[in-house]
Amino acid sequence: MRLAFSVRTTDGATSARTGTLITPHGVVDTPAFMAVGTYGAVKGIGAQDLEAIGAQIILANAYHLAERPGAERIRDLGGLHRFMGWHGPILTDSGGYQVMSLAERRRIDDDGVSFHSPLDGQVRRLTPESVIDVQAALGVDIAMVLDECVAEPAERDTVSAALERSQLWAERCRPLAERLSGGLFGIVQGGVFPDLRAAHAERLVALQFDGYAIGGLSVGESKEQTWSALKAATLGLPTDRPRYVMGMGTPDDLIEAVSYGVDLFDCVLPTRHARNGVAFTSRGRITIRHRKYADDARPLDDACCCPTCRRYSRAYLRHLKLRREMLAGVLMTLHNLWYYLDTMRAIRQAIASGTFAGLRAETASSGS
Amino acid sequence: MRLAFSVRTTDGATSARTGTLITPHGVVDTPAFMAVGTYGAVKGIGAQDLEAIGAQIILANAYHLAERPGAERIRDLGGLHRFMGWHGPILTDSGGYQVMSLAERRRIDDDGVSFHSPLDGQVRRLTPESVIDVQAALGVDIAMVLDECVAEPAERDTVSAALERSQLWAERCRPLAERLSGGLFGIVQGGVFPDLRAAHAERLVALQFDGYAIGGLSVGESKEQTWSALKAATLGLPTDRPRYVMGMGTPDDLIEAVSYGVDLFDCVLPTRHARNGVAFTSRGRITIRHRKYADDARPLDDACCCPTCRRYSRAYLRHLKLRREMLAGVLMTLHNLWYYLDTMRAIRQAIASGTFAGLRAETASSGS
Numbered sequence: 001m002r003l004a005f006s007v008r009t010t011d012g013a014t015s016a017r018t019g020t021l022i023t024p025h026g027v028v029d030t031p032a033f034m035a036v037g038t039y040g041a042v043k044g045i046g047a048q049d050l051e052a053i054g055a056q057i058i059l060a061n062a063y064h065l066a067e068r069p070g071a072e073r074i075r076d077l078g079g080l081h082r083f084m085g086w087h088g089p090i091l092t093d094s095g096g097y098q099v100m101s102l103a104e105r106r107r108i109d110d111d112g113v114s115f116h117s118p119l120d121g122q123v124r125r126l127t128p129e130s131v132i133d134v135q136a137a138l139g140v141d142i143a144m145v146l147d148e149c150v151a152e153p154a155e156r157d158t159v160s161a162a163l164e165r166s167q168l169w170a171e172r173c174r175p176l177a178e179r180l181s182g183g184l185f186g187i188v189q190g191g192v193f194p195d196l197r198a199a200h201a202e203r204l205v206a207l208q209f210d211g212y213a214i215g216g217l218s219v220g221e222s223k224e225q226t227w228s229a230l231k232a233a234t235l236g237l238p239t240d241r242p243r244y245v246m247g248m249g250t251p252d253d254l255i256e257a258v259s260y261g262v263d264l265f266d267c268v269l270p271t272r273h274a275r276n277g278v279a280f281t282s283r284g285r286i287t288i289r290h291r292k293y294a295d296d297a298r299p300l301d302d303a304c305c306c307p308t309c310r311r312y313s314r315a316y317l318r319h320l321k322l323r324r325e326m327l328a329g330v331l332m333t334l335h336n337l338w339y340y341l342d343t344m345r346a347i348r349q350a351i352a353s354g355t356f357a358g359l360r361a362e363t364a365s366s367g368s
Numbered sequence: 369m370r371l372a373f374s375v376r377t378t379d380g381a382t383s384a385r386t387g388t389l390i391t392p393h394g395v396v397d398t399p400a401f402m403a404v405g406t407y408g409a410v411k412g413i414g415a416q417d418l419e420a421i422g423a424q425i426i427l428a429n430a431y432h433l434a435e436r437p438g439a440e441r442i443r444d445l446g447g448l449h450r451f452m453g454w455h456g457p458i459l460t461d462s463g464g465y466q467v468m469s470l471a472e473r474r475r476i477d478d479d480g481v482s483f484h485s486p487l488d489g490q491v492r493r494l495t496p497e498s499v500i501d502v503q504a505a506l507g508v509d510i511a512m513v514l515d516e517c518v519a520e521p522a523e524r525d526t527v528s529a530a531l532e533r534s535q536l537w538a539e540r541c542r543p544l545a546e547r548l549s550g551g552l553f554g555i556v557q558g559g560v561f562p563d564l565r566a567a568h569a570e571r572l573v574a575l576q577f578d579g580y581a582i583g584g585l586s587v588g589e590s591k592e593q594t595w596s597a598l599k600a601a602t603l604g605l606p607t608d609r610p611r612y613v614m615g616m617g618t619p620d621d622l623i624e625a626v627s628y629g630v631d632l633f634d635c636v637l638p639t640r641h642a643r644n645g646v647a648f649t650s651r652g653r654i655t656i657r658h659r660k661y662a663d664d665a666r667p668l669d670d671a672c673c674c675p676t677c678r679r680y681s682r683a684y685l686r687h688l689k690l691r692r693e694m695l696a697g698v699l700m701t702l703h704n705l706w707y708y709l710d711t712m713r714a715i716r717q718a719i720a721s722g723t724f725a726g727l728r729a730e731t732a733s734s735g736s
Contacts, residue, residue: 068691307414319407
């Protein structure tokens with residue numbers, strides 16, 4: 001067993017639970033948020049600072065790293081952990097989503113997907129086997145199967161066909177799990193159609209993955225569609241395996257998704273917003289450029305203990321942002337990641353102490 | 369006395385010395401290098417990291433901060449130290465150099481200098497009094513007088529006229545030192561003409577400043593000219609006051625300048641080179657983009673204990689640089705600043721232990 005998961009406490013009113021995920025590179029308390037380091041780096045933040053703000057697991061992208069600097073190169077340099085200087089757990093996305101969103105002249109067949117690389121225009125091919133081999137070379141703790149994502153809105157037939165192909169690829173990936181040093185997650189597809197979600201979850205579960213991701217959410221559908229699809233998917237998943245919603249979301253989204261029993265999240269929102277000068281705070285979002293912060297000596301968030309709030313004022317951060325100082329992005333990113341990690345701590349504590357319903361109601365009324 | 373300086377040890381063969389500079393915000397071991405934080409931030413590096421790499425004093429630019437966000441604003445926010453979150457000593461340049469190098473349609477007279485701001489095209493005016501008031505509002509530990517810099521190469525008459533005006537301004541600044549919470553330095557001008565340097569040093573010393581800067585060096589003149597001008601300037605300065613060469617230089621330059629009895633330095637070279645992907649190391653410079661580092665698992669410098677070298681390989685830094693990741697500049701800057709600070713530590717230790725001549729000969733033969 002390269003991955004061990006156990007539920008520690010459950011919420012009485014919802015499917016929320018706290019858990020412990022043991023990986024080859026350490027333990028993750030769930031529900032957990034993974035900072036996004038697509039190219040092997042969380043933008044502007046070194047591994048030491050990620051440790052300092054309490055990150056327990058981060059996400060990278062196997063496809064992008066395979067493009068540059070190359071999976072074999074990283075393997076020969078001692079693996080992705082050593083390469084990044086990050087000694088904790090790493091989850092990688094296989095690249096299915098990137099191929100769908102970035103690549104031009106994409107040709108997909110049952111055996112895999114061919115496309116012209118956005119980097120050099122040359123033809124690349126991903127197959128279920130190749131993405132496992134890449135992730136094995138990287139030496140990650142949690143790998144993803146290859147899946148086919150469809151752009152929303154999509155017709156039921158389109159979604160259903162992509163689901164069938166994703167299932168086919170999952171079946172081919174599953175026996176290759178032994179090549180990995182970590183665990184392998186299947187990915188539930190099915191778009192906004194609850195019955196497709198439920199059916200796909202059931203078929204994936206039959207393959208017995210180490211955990212299950214729910215893909216194709218937060219891609220433009222309505223909130224009602226998100227939650228009904230998520231509910232249908234999670235109901236079909238075993239409670240003793242970790243669940244991961246890919247690419248979600250706002251702090252409020254995370255709390256809502258946790259209520260459906262989700263354990264892992266990743267999203268570019270906190271880091272991207274930070275670089276654009278938008279901070280998440282306990283009293284809502286702050287756009288630091290605004291003139292009203294020019295003389296504001298307060299930290300971004302009075303209630304925050306992050307390295308940025310302990311030392312710097314809104315006035316200083318605004319000055320850095322307006323002067324286009326690199327440090328603006330660095331300090332705002334540290335804050336936003338702390339805010340997300342702190343939200344997860346609050347969620348875990350609320351579940352463990354039986355107050356999750358109150359936390360959920362509170363955020364539903366305030367909104368962040 | 370808002371500034372106290374004492375020489376601790378002197379080198380037998382040269383004018384090099386170690387000293388202790390006591391400022392309102394802490395003690396500086398000299399010779400010292402000041403990282404450049406022009407706009408109130410060392411690019412990409414927070415105050416906490418500056419502390420972690422052992423920086424004792426940093427430099428900012430009073431003119432740029434007065435433009436934005438404004439000196440009164442910073443004063444009202446509690447002063448520059450609180451604004452920057454940096455609790456150690458700060459030295460500011462007054463802005464004379466920036467006006468000469470940046471401003472268009474500059475008109476200089478004996479009372480000050482008027483120019484069109486590069487920010488908004490509006491007319492600004494700096495006078496000896498105004499630059500003191502700005503630095504008083506910022507609350508810095510060491511302030512600079514207003515001086516007139518000339519572009520090299522310059523005729524003797526031009527240099528001489530600028531020197532006379534700089535002296536006039538120094539005489540007007542000097543009695544205003546009591547407005548400052550820290551010390552005030554005069555600035556020796558005189559271009560590449562040793563006799564002008566010596567004469568100006570003598571006239572400034574008569575005004576009894578807390579310390580003396582040597583301006584207008586490393587601006588395009590030959591090395592021989594640099595050292596003969598520096599020698600002439602320093603010979604005229606009292607040994608019991610700190611000396612500061614503005615805007616210098618390479619690690620080798622620092623060692624050479626220390627031999628003339630210089631105590632303080634600042635330069636954008638380590639930080640700017642870092643952002644351009646060039647690292648200073650004990651074996652010379654490394655341009656991290658080079659293909660030969662693609663598979664290089666070694667740190668930038670085997671002999672270095674900086675946060676970057678303790679954790680990251682050349683291969684990783686090259687990857688970050690090629691991917692234009694912000695983290696490349698951050699990590700390279702931490703390394704280069706550490707290298708400069710470590711060079712100063714080595715210089716101080718060599719002077720104190722009587723081995724400075726050996727250190728100087730060693731670097732003269734290797735070159736960095």
